[in-house]
Amino acid sequence: MTKFNASLIAVMVAGGLFTVAAQAAVNNEKVFGAAYQPVASVPASQAQIVYYRTAQVAGSDATHIYVDGEYQSALLPGMFTTFCVSPGSHSLGGFMKDEPYYKGKEMQPYRDTFAGGKTYYVKVDPDALGRPLQVNLQQAQRELKILKAQAHTLSRASAVENCRYTAQPTMDYALSSDVLFNFGKAGRNDISNQGRQAISELIGKLNKDGVQLNRIQVIGHTDPIGKAATNLRLGQQRANTVRMLLIEGGLPARNLSASSAGSNETVVQCSGSRAEQISCNAPNRRVVVRVQTQ
Incomplete structure (x- = not known):
């Protein structure tokens, strides 16, 4: 595998410029995080979201993830991101090829009410024009077990909070x-x-x-x-x-x-x-x- 500078890749993804060079290192756990493990529970003051993209979603371009119209992450095939928000109404969206203007921020096609203390599993659906597909726990765990964490992109979504887990991981x-x-x-x-x-x-x-x-x-x-x-x-x-x-x-x-x-x-x-x-x-x-x- 071609070696890439980890700090350079981190800069690329943080700026939304998730390139083919970054994709080539997707299997490098030191750069892109560990394989998925079941998440712990969160308190009633938070809702947890696990957003992922399976390897079956074709294309080398990143899917840019937005929360309430603000950039949260960039997912290549085979990646996931986990984050928490306060309970209530939030919009989610995942858009491919929306650079350089990142119009996905303005096109939030999915809004739902997220209950406190619950974990929601959503996946990138390339045919839904940015709208994520919500899946049940069994399907999510089956698909997530071979995915890796997106660990080197900086969230700019003000609604996103650090998860305060109530159970041991x-x-x-x-x-x-x-x-x-x-x-x-x-x-x-x-x-x-x-x-x-x-x-x-x-x-x-x-x-x-x-x-x-x-x-x-x-x-x-x-x-x-x-x-x-x-x-x-x-x-x-x-x-x-x-x-x-x-x-x-x-x-x-x-x-x-x-x-x-x-x-x-x-x-x-x-x-x-x-x-x-x-x-x-x-x-x-x-x-x-x-x-x-x-």
């Missing part, structure tokens, strides 16, 4: 249940060698990254095939097994809890024959290790 590590266990299995003797290796690697990563292990939640998720009560029990059994292996790997037992979401938090929807559903539902079968990072 967390990091999620998802382990595929299909890697850990055979279909429908959950016990210690059912876990595969590949699954044990995945858990060992996760323990090594947590120790290497120096993450503060104040609280770790192990959450079992299942697909929607079968009865809800059975899935809830299966998710709990799998979470219990993974928790036990994490403890045996040296993580502190007192800080580890296990719970089940059953099939209540699926990330994909499937249809077809039973065999087709089992294959399609693989992303739903997972165990998430959620680590409090502060």
Whole structure:
């Protein structure tokens, strides 16, 4: 990859001049921020907005983001920005190719009332003439997990505030249940060698990254095939097994809890024959290790 001067790129994006040179460095985490992690909650005095642009939005030009007609950020494909505003009515817009006059500031096509204590997920919609597309939590987290933060652009939006989080930030590590266990299995003797290796690697990563292990939640998720009560029990059994292996790997037992979401938090929807559903539902079968990072 061609190397670019980080300070020069920061100047370019701060001025709205997000160039192809900046885009070429989009995968450089030191320049453009870390990969997305689930955001924490905000107090009732704030509303939080996660605005993102997927890699499927074609074009090398930046999408300029405006809040109440003022510049907030510039997003290339595969980037997101997170910010807070006071509760109430605000306008949002995301415009491509509106330089050099930045007329997007005058064309705010979307206004809504944002409630305090809530987080809103919106994405760039290139076909909506600047109007963002609001999406639900499940879709947003599925799309955001491969995106990187836009960390080097200076917001000029006076409505934007620093978020005052009410919960500790967390990091999620998802382990595929299909890697850990055979279909429908959950016990210690059912876990595969590949699954044990995945858990060992996760323990090594947590120790290497120096993450503060104040609280770790192990959450079992299942697909929607079968009865809800059975899935809830299966998710709990799998979470219990993974928790036990994490403890045996040296993580502190007192800080580890296990719970089940059953099939209540699926990330994909499937249809077809039973065999087709089992294959399609693989992303739903997972165990998430959620680590409090502060």
